[in-house]
Amino acid sequence: MHQNSYAYYARVVALLNPPAARRPGVHRGAVVRSAVPESACIGENVVVGRGVQLGDNVTLQPGCVIGDGVSIGDDSLLHANVVVYDRCVIGRRAIIHAGAVIGSDGFGFAKEGERWVKIPQIGRVVIGDDVEIGANTSIDRGALDDTLIADGVKLDNQIQIGHNCSIGENAAMAGCVGIAGSTRVGRRCTIGGAGMISGHLELGDDVHVSGGTLVARSLSRPGQYTGVFPLDGHAEWLQNAAQLRRLAKLVERVAELEKKIKPMEIEY
Amino acid sequence: MHQNSYAYYARVVALLNPPAARRPGVHRGAVVRSAVPESACIGENVVVGRGVQLGDNVTLQPGCVIGDGVSIGDDSLLHANVVVYDRCVIGRRAIIHAGAVIGSDGFGFAKEGERWVKIPQIGRVVIGDDVEIGANTSIDRGALDDTLIADGVKLDNQIQIGHNCSIGENAAMAGCVGIAGSTRVGRRCTIGGAGMISGHLELGDDVHVSGGTLVARSLSRPGQYTGVFPLDGHAEWLQNAAQLRRLAKLVERVAELEKKIKPMEIEY
């Protein structure tokens, strides 16, 4: 379908299917420790900490837990049981689906002998405007600096974003993607389902990673990148996979053949 | 172990270990906006929306959030903090584990210039009888039509099912599986842990996908399918993986050798 017609379709469906009516107010069992606008809709059993700033028309569905010092922009909607840790920032028009966790500690430990010593994670998660985050997705807070999710980013379900990552404007990631810590993903990048990006890498703008692909080096040039073992019947796979482990040896055998055939060629 | 004896074992263990006694009633802090049977056990701080239909002996453990218009069949058990979005349907004897999310929006956006426009997701999730769903698993609602989970399906933890998928009767999927949108999985299929199925595919009945395998094409014939890079010591892997990226070239070199040796053979 033509892209513009697809966007047109999106708008028509939205017009024909307005969202359910909001019921502003603080609902039963909610505990709100900050001053919130009258337009806020705080669902049942929501907990809102101290020093929280809510924009206009924010909806917090039942069971959300909003830590101290959090800021959430106008018209944002958090579905049920979302958790936002202390001091995180969420922009305007966010849609965050049920069970998502924003601002959990990054995975940072120093080795001391055989044991791991926790490195306190004192950065935040800072999320721009028009971001959508899927169900049961987790975004870790930064260690010292912040984890950054730019305007217009769309994240599907079951995604993991490590500490100190920076995700560029209008990037989109399908389900089950993982981005390890301190990696920068450029603007308009797309990452297919279950794509995995190692830590401390830089993906330039307009890099597209295929589903199921592991990226272990930085990618500065725009384009589509893939690394997936091709599917096969199990018996055929067994044969090929076994040979794969001897591939370097096979390359040597071919080089040997080439060397041997070289003098023979001279004769002809 | 013989399969029948294994099923027999399952029944004996069940007999010897009856589930904890249910305590019917609406517990403290629960907010119930629909008429529910007296046999319902509505745990602490559960929220049940408007127009919800519960069968007999439904158990909703603490912190569950059940949207408006949801239907849940007889004898179903939702563990703590499960979220079911508006209008979704769950059959009889369901077991849904903690943190699962049923009916979150599918990942549907139209591109408009650099930005993504959300396509409203107005379908439902419809789940048959005797389905078990693991902890922190997410199942997206359909865009226009419904996402369908047939009778007897068993889903492990941390699974992602995209919008408009259809999962056939008695299919089973191990942990961390992802099924992208609009894919149909046949009856009695099994998908090993972390298996990933791309979108808009069709897997016939009795297709078995090995763990860690990415499926990027439809599979109509029954059988076991695999695509996994074989494990090796890191040094050996480095060698073989480097050669793999030159495999097409190696094939050319072998073809060249074959061409050269052809005339020599005639002489002998």
Add this chain to the structure above:
Amino acid sequence: MHQNSYAYYARVVALLNPPAARRPGVHRGAVVRSAVPESACIGENVVVGRGVQLGDNVTLQPGCVIGDGVSIGDDSLLHANVVVYDRCVIGRRAIIHAGAVIGSDGFGFAKEGERWVKIPQIGRVVIGDDVEIGANTSIDRGALDDTLIADGVKLDNQIQIGHNCSIGENAAMAGCVGIAGSTRVGRRCTIGGAGMISGHLELGDDVHVSGGTLVARSLSRPGQYTGVFPLDGHAEWLQNAAQLRRLAKLVERVAELEKKIKPMEIEY
């Protein structure tokens, strides 16, 4: 950075950034059915079941659901909306992040004709001291015996640990890892992001699995193990992946060439 200096840095950051003050007491909407120490901090809308044993200075943040007979050691911190199923044991100084689920049923079914019969999961999860567990991570209870997480284990977000696994002391796993049922992971093992370990395997002490690697056999020797399809431009990948499915055939062709060239060599 030198490891000791890194650990030193961790301690300095911790000193300069003490955790937010605890507010002991049972907060609004919490339902506590067991006797708990005065030092416990039970957040809003927490549910604590019967026969629960809490050590000193335990913090349960809002929305946590603690099943009957659970035990949690001194100084442990459960972030918001964590669910701990009945009878599980958590040691001292645990940090469990939001949305984690401890003790859900293992994925155990016996086949009976076309249908799956549930095998009751009556073991527990037993977690040692100084364990950290990431956001939205799930750990299944054992079928008969227990799932064991030893002292000092660090688990990142979105991890799945199957029933009856045993994870050795000070092992660490990055995000999106999956460990299938009944696998034993040795002491000090590390598993990179999205690493997947099949069921019923044994990984010895000091085994290190690279990110994105599927392990389908036991590994007794210490060392680094890897199995990842190398990333490439999509066009190049297509070429190489297609050849990969004919690798066994290529090996035969090379062997044929070697056989043919053998008698020619004698002449020289």
